[in-house]
Amino acid sequence: MSIIKVHDKSFDTYLSEEVIQQRIKEMAAEISRDYAGKRPLFIAILNGSFMFAADLFKHLSINAEICFIKLASYKGMKSSGNVVTSIGLEDDLFGKDVVIVEDIVDTGKTLHNFLPKLLHQQPKSLKIASLLHKPEATEYPLQLDYIGFDIPNKFVVGYGLDYDGLGRNLKEIYQLV
Numbered sequence: 001m002s003i004i005k006v007h008d009k010s011f012d013t014y015l016s017e018e019v020i021q022q023r024i025k026e027m028a029a030e031i032s033r034d035y036a037g038k039r040p041l042f043i044a045i046l047n048g049s050f051m052f053a054a055d056l057f058k059h060l061s062i063n064a065e066i067c068f069i070k071l072a073s074y075k076g077m078k079s080s081g082n083v084v085t086s087i088g089l090e091d092d093l094f095g096k097d098v099v100i101v102e103d104i105v106d107t108g109k110t111l112h113n114f115l116p117k118l119l120h121q122q123p124k125s126l127k128i129a130s131l132l133h134k135p136e137a138t139e140y141p142l143q144l145d146y147i148g149f150d151i152p153n154k155f156v157v158g159y160g161l162d163y164d165g166l167g168r169n170l171k172e173i174y175q176l177v
Contacts, residue, residue: 004174006157006167011174015149020131020159020173021055023148027129028059031099031146034127039063040097043089043118045110046070047168048103051160052131052148056101066101067091071110093121099146103160104132106153108140115142132156132173151175 004011031040039062044053046068057066069089098118105111111128118126129146136153157163158170167174 003177004170006163006174009155009163010177011157011167012177013172014151014156014175015159015173017159017171020148020171024052024055024131025059027146027148028056029061031056031129032061035062035064035097035099038097039065040099041091041093042066042099042101043091044068044101045103045114048160048162049101049131051168052103053101056129065091071114089118093118093123095122095124097125098123098127100126100128102128102130104134104156105130105142105144106134106137108138108142111142112140131159132161
């Protein structure tokens with residue numbers, strides 16, 4: 001375990017790079033089995049999911065497409081309560097198998113507000129893959145189909161997750177001390 005500092009806060013190693021990468025390979029294998037013979041569209045939610053989406057996508061053994069959308073509800077270490085769509089979805093989802101790729105689901109508000117917009121386009125199927133899930137923080141229950149890790153309700157940084165813009169480049173995931 002190692003303590004790092006991001007801005008004014010201290011964080012301790014929570015998930016190592018090896019543990020994260022092994023779990024992503026397992027998730028990719030599961031998704032590849034579930035979508036064998038299909039060509040799903042992965043919608044990665046920026047900014048946080050970019051590293052997870054890239055690593056997950058590299059390990060898929062199926063034909064698949066990927067696009068990115070920016071949704072945000074965080075400012076600093078707290079959710080603002082408002083979900084802002086910064087970059088819109090340009091792909092037509094009608095009749096497609098869709099997998100949403102999220103870095104973390106805590107309250108569930110971001111996806112709760114976004115899912116009706118996706119479902120309105122009538123995809124053939126819609127599943128959610130999230131690297132991290134905070135069950136204790138969930139206020140808007142969602143069906144998460146692929147979960148990397150259930151974690152405690154503590155603030156985390158690294159592997160795409162940031163604290164006021166910093167920490168995304170870390171290979172491990174760190175938890176607030």
